[in-house]
Amino acid sequence: MATETRLELFRLMLLQRTFEERTSALYRQGRISGSLYDGLGQEAVAAAAGLALEEGDVVAPLNRELATHFARGVTPADAFRNFLGRGNGPTFGRDGNMHFGVPARGVFPLVSMLGNLCPVVVGAALAFKRRGEPHVGLTFLGEGAFSVGDVHEGLNLAGVWQVPAVFILQSHGYSYSTPSSAQMVNTNLAERIQGGWSIPATRIDGTDVLLAFESIKAAVERARAGEGPQAVECVTLRGHGHAAHDDARYVPAELRESFIGRDPIERLEATLQQTGLAEQANAVRRAVVEEIAAALAEAEAAPAPDPATMEHGVYAHPL
Amino acid sequence: MRSDERVFLLGEDIGHFGGAFGVTAGLYEEFGADRVIDTPIAEEGFVGAAIGAAWQGERPVVELQFADFASCPFDMIVTVAAKTHWRSGLAVPIVIRAPNGGGIRGGPFHASSPEGWFVGVPGLKVVCPGTIEDAYGLLRAAIEDDDPVMFFEHKALGSAATVITYGAGVELALGLEHDVEVLDLRTLWPLDREAVLDSIGRTSRALVLQEAARSAGVASHVLALLAAEGFELLDAPPVVLAPPDTPVPFAPELEDAYLPSAQVLAAAVEDLLGY
Numbered sequence: 001m002a003t004e005t006r007l008e009l010f011r012l013m014l015l016q017r018t019f020e021e022r023t024s025a026l027y028r029q030g031r032i033s034g035s036l037y038d039g040l041g042q043e044a045v046a047a048a049a050g051l052a053l054e055e056g057d058v059v060a061p062l063n064r065e066l067a068t069h070f071a072r073g074v075t076p077a078d079a080f081r082n083f084l085g086r087g088n089g090p091t092f093g094r095d096g097n098m099h100f101g102v103p104a105r106g107v108f109p110l111v112s113m114l115g116n117l118c119p120v121v122v123g124a125a126l127a128f129k130r131r132g133e134p135h136v137g138l139t140f141l142g143e144g145a146f147s148v149g150d151v152h153e154g155l156n157l158a159g160v161w162q163v164p165a166v167f168i169l170q171s172h173g174y175s176y177s178t179p180s181s182a183q184m185v186n187t188n189l190a191e192r193i194q195g196g197w198s199i200p201a202t203r204i205d206g207t208d209v210l211l212a213f214e215s216i217k218a219a220v221e222r223a224r225a226g227e228g229p230q231a232v233e234c235v236t237l238r239g240h241g242h243a244a245h246d247d248a249r250y251v252p253a254e255l256r257e258s259f260i261g262r263d264p265i266e267r268l269e270a271t272l273q274q275t276g277l278a279e280q281a282n283a284v285r286r287a288v289v290e291e292i293a294a295a296l297a298e299a300e301a302a303p304a305p306d307p308a309t310m311e312h313g314v315y316a317h318p319l
Numbered sequence: 320m321r322s323d324e325r326v327f328l329l330g331e332d333i334g335h336f337g338g339a340f341g342v343t344a345g346l347y348e349e350f351g352a353d354r355v356i357d358t359p360i361a362e363e364g365f366v367g368a369a370i371g372a373a374w375q376g377e378r379p380v381v382e383l384q385f386a387d388f389a390s391c392p393f394d395m396i397v398t399v400a401a402k403t404h405w406r407s408g409l410a411v412p413i414v415i416r417a418p419n420g421g422g423i424r425g426g427p428f429h430a431s432s433p434e435g436w437f438v439g440v441p442g443l444k445v446v447c448p449g450t451i452e453d454a455y456g457l458l459r460a461a462i463e464d465d466d467p468v469m470f471f472e473h474k475a476l477g478s479a480a481t482v483i484t485y486g487a488g489v490e491l492a493l494g495l496e497h498d499v500e501v502l503d504l505r506t507l508w509p510l511d512r513e514a515v516l517d518s519i520g521r522t523s524r525a526l527v528l529q530e531a532a533r534s535a536g537v538a539s540h541v542l543a544l545l546a547a548e549g550f551e552l553l554d555a556p557p558v559v560l561a562p563p564d565t566p567v568p569f570a571p572e573l574e575d576a577y578l579p580s581a582q583v584l585a586a587a588v589e590d591l592l593g594y
Contacts, residue, residue: 058375091406103409108374111398119364120399123371123379130327130353130377137371150395153364160359314441316410316465 001210005051007280009209010272012047013265014288016067019076022292023083027244032083034096039064040239042172044209044264047071049138049168052217053106054224058124060108060117060139063098064170064238072105076292080299092313093305115141115148118167122154125163125229136223138166143183144175146192155197158229166219169193169233171206176242177250190233199229206234207262210271237262320350323378326462327354329365330382330416339384340418340474344520366392369413370400378462379413386417386471387431400467401442410465414458419447420473434471447471451500451521480524480591482584483515483541488528494581497588499526507537515541516549523554524591528579533561555594560587 020038027036039046042064050071053059061068066079074090081089082100090100091109101109108117108124117139125137145151158165169189173180180187190203200222204215212234219230237259241248272281320326327350328343334357337344347355358365362383369379383389389396392415400411421430437445444466448454454472461468482492485504492501502518504511519525525545527538538559545557562577 092408094406099406101407101409103374103407108371109403109407109409111402113394113398116367116395116399119367119395120371120374122364123368123373124375125371126368127372127375127377130372150363150367153359153361154367156359157361157364157368161356313405313408315444316404316412319444 001213003277003280005213006210006268006272007277007284008051009044009047009213010265010268010281011284011288012050012067012071013043013209013268014285015070015076015291016043016046017265018288018292019066019079019295022296023080024244026083032097033085036083036097036244037063037242038240038244039066041259041263042170042206042234042236042238043067044212044268045140045168045170045206045234045236048209048212048216049140052213052220053136053138054220056106056133056135057220058106058108058121058135058137060101060110060121060137061098062110062114062117062140062142062170064172065140066098069102069105069107072102072107074102074105074107076295077298078102080296081302084299084302085305086299086302087305087309088302089299092309115145115150115154118145118151118154119157120154122158122161122163122165122229125158125165125223126161129161129163134224136164136166136220138168138220140168140170141189142170142172142175143180143187143189144178146189147175147183155193155199155229159197159199162228164223164226165229166216166223167193167199167229167231168216169201169231171233171235172238173236173255174238174242174248174251177246177248179250188233190231193231193233199231200227201231201233203233203235205262206236207259207264207267209264209268236264320346320354323462325376325378326380327356327372327377328380328382329356329358329369331358331360331384333357333382338382341520342416342418342472343382362388362391363395366395366413366415367399369415370395370403370411373411373413374409380462381413381415383415383417385425385429385431386419386433387428389415389417389433389436389469393436396437396443396467396469397440401440403442404466405442411467412462412465414461414464414468414470416458416470416472418474419471423474425474430474432471434469437469442467444468445471447473479522480526480588481515481518481522482526482528482588483518484528485537487530488579491579491581491584492528495585495588497585497592499588504537510537510540510544512544512548515544516552519545519549519552523552524594525549525553525557526587526591527557527559527561528584529559529561530578531561532564533559534564536561555591558587558591560584 046065046067050068121137121139190201
């Protein structure tokens, strides 16, 4: 894999990790309201999926895929402005944390009802197919989403219509506090999606970012080439609880131990060092720390939303 | 659909079949399977897909087979479609057509008027036309609108019956309180076959009203036309309301009984609708 690609994957993962370490501190300090979600341990999936997309492709990221936003050109300052509820953030202070998207970057705004965006991305892919445009729509599905009817309907439509949609299955073990074994009988999502919906699916170690990138990129290009919907199941372990208020004490120690040594960032950094790229990796680390600090300063200086604008934009065209 | 290529339709049985209420009849033949898309039974799925297509600049129009089924994609409508512009600036120009209302013995799951579920939801526009002309204008405006629109169309809207008449019969027919199309023939011969068949195609029920004696006028020709070319369009036997085959009587009691009256017409329409 090209050096630039490996370094870019490293940078994207680090951006998410550093950003989320910062928001975690801000949350504990009471400087971020509401709730807080992160993707510790899943950064490889988010970075790989984001980087696998091309100009004109669209994506609907969920809770734990900030690196996908960054890969699409959403800036850390954009994201901080949303977490801080600033008036010039992507949701104008109307929604918080990672509940945002940047339509201008082809990123659909996340809704809380996970599973809803599966059919939405299928519809975007349908638009591409109707117009003969060589673009792809991609979204993510966790184990919890597989209990939601909308997901079945979206996957079924994608198959029936043979649209260029790619589904990244985030198998990270838990849906809030519920283990996958209590969500479904067969926890092999790739097997289910291939057998149940006839959508080609592979199952990979989601902590190996190089493997994740190669697998997702291949799926995206198959979809783009007209081979219909594709899926990649990325097996990881959710590093933290569902959200910052959840200490995930219900995760058994043996499961935690089985993921020791599988931090996606450390894994890639080790291979970068082994291939003579230690210096470049360190330069990326320094640049990311600086970028995050500057982005936070920019967001903190941004104006709060003006309550007088609250009713603006309820409609694109008010009657 | 002729004037905007971005407009396409999604729904159950809307293609070759023409929709449960025949609203999309002929569109599949004219615009093809790419623009009149028959979907699996999956309201959450295809309303969600419509939102995604709208995100990418299309103008999808969704048909819910019955407005009652709006409960299934409710989350897609109020959570995704209604709130997206306010919280992201992304417009979601979708139209969801939903036949509401009773009178068809549809019972609790096929005859509701659930427009109230959507009234008061910020970000949604809710419209409900009262006439065919209004339905056309409002639907066009809804499709051109950049916001999500719930479009409730009463099942009885224009689908009741056609009164085919001329001369003094027109005023009598226009006085009906029932939801009927009044087709004023104007030119009695040659018969405007296309106008008759078009109207029956929409309403499926025909009543021919004339002041000429039953067997001596245009009614027989209309019935012949319907029998030969409109048979498949009809949901009820056509009715002729006309005086008996006698000369016109003189005494007021007799002439009043001879001429079709508003009361007799209303009763005949009532019977026809109830067939």
